[in-house]
Amino acid sequence: MPVVHVHIWKGFSEERIKEIIEGITNVFVKTGIPSHAVEVIIHEIPKAHWGIEGKPATESRKDSKPPI
Amino acid sequence: MPVVHVHIWKGFSEERIKEIIEGITNVFVKTGIPSHAVEVIIHEIPKAHWGIEGKPATESRKDSKPPI
Amino acid sequence: MPVVHVHIWKGFSEERIKEIIEGITNVFVKTGIPSHAVEVIIHEIPKAHWGIEGKPATESRKDSKPPI
Amino acid sequence: MPVVHVHIWKGFSEERIKEIIEGITNVFVKTGIPSHAVEVIIHEIPKAHWGIEGKPATESRKDSKPPI
Amino acid sequence: MPVVHVHIWKGFSEERIKEIIEGITNVFVKTGIPSHAVEVIIHEIPKAHWGIEGKPATESRKDSKPPI
Amino acid sequence: MPVVHVHIWKGFSEERIKEIIEGITNVFVKTGIPSHAVEVIIHEIPKAHWGIEGKPATESRKDSKPPI
Numbered sequence: 550m551p552v553v554h555v556h557i558w559k560g561f562s563e564e565r566i567k568e569i570i571e572g573i574t575n576v577f578v579k580t581g582i583p584s585h586a587v588e589v590i591i592h593e594i595p596k597a598h599w600g601i602e603g604k605p606a607t608e609s610r611k612d613s614k615p616p617i
Numbered sequence: 618m619p620v621v622h623v624h625i626w627k628g629f630s631e632e633r634i635k636e637i638i639e640g641i642t643n644v645f646v647k648t649g650i651p652s653h654a655v656e657v658i659i660h661e662i663p664k665a666h667w668g669i670e671g672k673p674a675t676e677s678r679k680d681s682k683p684p685i
Numbered sequence: 686m687p688v689v690h691v692h693i694w695k696g697f698s699e700e701r702i703k704e705i706i707e708g709i710t711n712v713f714v715k716t717g718i719p720s721h722a723v724e725v726i727i728h729e730i731p732k733a734h735w736g737i738e739g740k741p742a743t744e745s746r747k748d749s750k751p752p753i
Numbered sequence: 754m755p756v757v758h759v760h761i762w763k764g765f766s767e768e769r770i771k772e773i774i775e776g777i778t779n780v781f782v783k784t785g786i787p788s789h790a791v792e793v794i795i796h797e798i799p800k801a802h803w804g805i806e807g808k809p810a811t812e813s814r815k816d817s818k819p820p821i
Numbered sequence: 822m823p824v825v826h827v828h829i830w831k832g833f834s835e836e837r838i839k840e841i842i843e844g845i846t847n848v849f850v851k852t853g854i855p856s857h858a859v860e861v862i863i864h865e866i867p868k869a870h871w872g873i874e875g876k877p878a879t880e881s882r883k884d885s886k887p888p889i
Numbered sequence: 890m891p892v893v894h895v896h897i898w899k900g901f902s903e904e905r906i907k908e909i910i911e912g913i914t915n916v917f918v919k920t921g922i923p924s925h926a927v928e929v930i931i932h933e934i935p936k937a938h939w940g941i942e943g944k945p946a947t948e949s950r951k952d953s954k955p956p957i
Contacts, residue, residue, distance in 0.1 A: 760862055796864070798862055798863070798864070801835060801838070802838060802862070802863035802864075802865065803860070803861075803862055803863070804841075804842030804843075804845070804846060804859070804860065804861030804862070804863070805857065805859070805860055805861075806846070806856045806857045806859070807842065807843045807846035807847065807850075807856045807859070808839070808842060808843065809838070809839060809842060
């Protein structure tokens with residue numbers, strides 16, 4: 550405990566993913582939970598499979614890109 | 618709000634996926650929620666990793682196919 | 686197949702929840718999937734436990750309400 | 754994008770939950786994502802419904818408590 | 822690893838829930854994974870919020886009951 | 890009902906995945922639920938995207954391997 554599921558667009562660099570894992574873990578460590586108890590599971594979703602505003606993000610968020 | 622996670626077998630065509638995103642978004646728009654607030658996340662699962670009746674669907678649902 | 690998880694704020698009326706279940710099921714029925722194969726699971730989340738813009742929605746979306 | 758689902762034991766104080774929402778959001782803001790795009794959904798699970806080591810945490814983690 | 826999320830109707834007895842946690846953990850222990858690495862998270866969903874066949878299970882599965 | 894989501898590292902053999910599907914289904918069959926009502930959905934996560942102890946498991950669990 551805790552278990553954290555993160556859903557992001559495909560394309561974040563491995564460096565950004567490491568920062569996300571480390572950053573989220575630290576949020577819980579600050580509350581007194583040991584880091585070995587924190588699991589952070591990253592789910593990569595292609596932009597074409599992420600709907601927002603009724604359309605795939607490839608159309609409705611054409612200019613947004615995952616951070617590299 | 619809302620966030621909708623859809624789990625389907627791998628193999629739906631992009632056209633079907635667009636219809637799913639649009640259709641689910643409209644269900645919420647009809648209740649008065651703006652479409653920009655609706656996120657629909659599609660998780661594709663290979664049939665071999667979807668168990669039903671105690672077996673992978675590749676065995677227990679051999680003749681079912683995702684809509685193309 | 687499919688399995689759909691819907692995450693909404695606590696407070697939707699039972700009538701709205703029925704419409705969501707029926708509407709999402711129909712999206713798949715239109716693609717040729719039989720309605721008995723569609724499972725729609727509704728997760729109600731208190732607004733205080735739904736973060737948006739770095740704060741609970743009770744603060745950052747004070748004036749938004751679930752549809753009744 | 755992103756959507757983050759956090760699963761924790763029931764019993765975190767509202768103050769801790771606010772810190773979790775704010776802290777996780779900031780992890781993404783640091784990568785350049787605007788805070789209004791980050792949704793953090795907190796799922797509270799009773800310890801009796803969280804299994805670890807083959808038993809409910811009420812038995813296998815009798816002395817662990819959520820941070821208040 | 823692994824993390825298992827179980828979604829069931831509200832109403833399973835605590836005895837059944839213990840059996841589910843123990844049984845699922847054992848499935849992984851048999852593959853050589855230590856039991857302390859297996860987390861089983863039980864999500865109880867009211868029958869009225871579980872849609873099947875386009876209706877809440879309170880209507881479409883009126884006679885089914887969770888095991889007590 | 891039930892719907893079970895299993896999150897594991899990428900790399901389990903198809904034989905192990907079949908055992909997991911069969912084993913988890915049997916846990917519910919023993920409580921009186923018919924096997925055709927049990928859906929087990931396997932999510933494979935690359936070790937680099939599974940954080941534990943604040944790092945990807947490729948670093949913090951370098952020597953652990955999925956069962957083949």
